[in-house]
Amino acid sequence: MARLVIVSNRVPIPKARGASAGGLAVALRDLLTPGTMWFGWSGRLSSEPAVEPAIVEARGVTYATIDLTSEAYRGFYVGFSNGALWPLLHFRLGLMHFRREDYDCYLSVNRSFAESLATVLQPDDTLWAHDYHMIPLGRMLREQGFHGPLGFFLHIPFAPPSMMEALPVARELIADLCAFDLVGFQTEEHARDFRDCAQRMLGATVQGEWVRLNGRSMRAFADPIGIDAESFRQDAVRAVNDKLVQRVAGSLAGRALAIGVDRMDYSKGLPQRFEALARLLEKHPEHRRRVHFLQICPRSREEVDEYRKLRAELDRLTGRVNGRFSEFDWTPLRYSTRAAPRTTLAGLYRIGRIGVVTPLRDGMNLVAKEFIAAQDEGDPGVLILSKFAGAAHELTEALIVNPFDPDAIADAMHLALTMPAPDRKDRHSALVEKVFRTTAHAYCQRFIEALSQVKASSVPRAAA
Ligand code: GDG
Helix, strand or coil, rough: CCEEEEEEEEEECCCCCCCCCCHHHHHCCCHCCHHHEEEEEECCCCCCCCCCCEEEEEEEEEEEEEECCCHHHHHHHHHHHHHHHHHHHHHHHHHCCCHHHHHHHHHHHHHHHHHHHHHCCCCCHHHHHHHECCCCCCHHHHHHHCCCCCCEECCCCCHHHHHHHCCCCCHHHHHHHHHCCCEEEHHHHHHHHHHHHHHHHCCEEEEEEEEEEEEEEEEEEEECCCCCHHHHHHHHHHHHHHHHHHHHHHHHCCEEEEEEECCCCCHHHHHHHHHHHHHHHHCHHHHHCEEEEEEEECCCCCCCCCHHHHHHHHHHHHHHHHHHHHCCCCCCEEEEEECCHHHHHHHHHHHHEEECHHHHHHHCCCCHHHHHCCCCCCCCEEEEEEEEEEHCCCCCCCCCCCCHHHHHHHHHHHHHCCHHHHHHHHHHHHHHHHHHHHHHHHHHHHHHHHHHHHHHHCCCHHHH
16 A cells, blocks of 8 residues: 555654553554654744654654644644534534634644645655544645645534534634545444535535545545454453552542543533432432542643633532531542553443443543443443433443433443443443444554545546
8 A cells, every 4th residue: 555644633642651642542453554644733832933843763654744833733733623623513602712723723733834845745645634633625726736635533523514613714624624535433423424515515416425526536434443452451450459440449449430531622521421420329329428429631732711710610520528517537539630551441431330431512421431441241330321422323332321411320320320231241241342333443454444445536637
């Protein structure tokens, strides 16, 4: 196959030995064979970034990165990507802050990416760009004369036309997505929303998964992301020896552990989840002193106002729940904003009786899959899953809840805490089969294969 060039906002350059890889690096691990290139932002700010990327080679993979100015970072990353696109695509119109200057900055950073990429791209490369920061990149590369296959994957949800229309530059962004040969979404619902937007807002012709606009065709399909289930399971088994896991297990003193793991983000439904715990203890006092809820919640995007407000709200709610229900030797809610090492996390899932995954909207949600992979199949825990997470389209044997309804989450917690072992095992065996089938490996293979096919059929004959 031609050389693969992966593009994403942040580039996970492997660090010192033993450091664990981030989410996207784990998902794309199978593709990081010698010869591959990964291009994107270095994570550094500098006053005059160079056009030519800095190159680091590790295990045969070339990592090419550029710096951003602090002004570009504010407009492109904080402003348009996380202040406008993220809330819009998570159905939070009230939190969307659109500023034309931020959008201009978003375009100009994408243009810098395209110009910098042009210095390292080879004509027969295949390019796969990731996520909402990079939507205009495909069109810009085409304008620079790149003819190779162009793929894009959106990790977060898409929105239907009625919602997309609220963004003043939605038509431009949808047209930009159409400039790729292949666009992957987490679920068929998101893919369909995109095709509907292309049809209704741009007048494109849609046939099945194909979208035809201005004389060229592209494909928009669902390619659900997964985890490396086997290695995660092994981590979880090994983590019985992890000191922190042992300390947490000891501190439970026989009580059930309910666990939530989320970046601190308003899309994850954390206040409703904390409220649900209070409802559980109120409606079912028999669970008082018998359950601990552990919420691991690493801080994220604190440059954006909404994220700082969320932190203050969670601090307040934690105080309220614990103030109301704690006893001298029992605290119902433990909440930490520190990140846990990956193996520790796997071990904590394994000792969890309930995994609580209740985002208000989520592209996929890998925590749901990790929780399932980590369970002891002889005595598995129960997954409570939001109907608005992409994962709910596959993991139908979880206890599916409406995350806006703390009472419904509380009822699911009660059901999970009282579920007999045979029921837990039945649900788990159906779920684990799915998590081991729709893995990260399967996700990558499906995308790369679709990209190799789509190009052949979408290039106009004269140009082929
Ligand atoms: C986006 C989409 C989509 C969390 N806390 C710790 C930690 N994590 C890890 C989890 C999981 C990952 O971070 C989070 O992934 P999610 O899928 O849950 O959510 P997003 O970060 O919002 O990711 C999402 C995903 O992209 C992939 O396409 O599923 O819908 O929003 O792997 O385990 N890892 C460690 N310590 C922590 O404290 N080590």
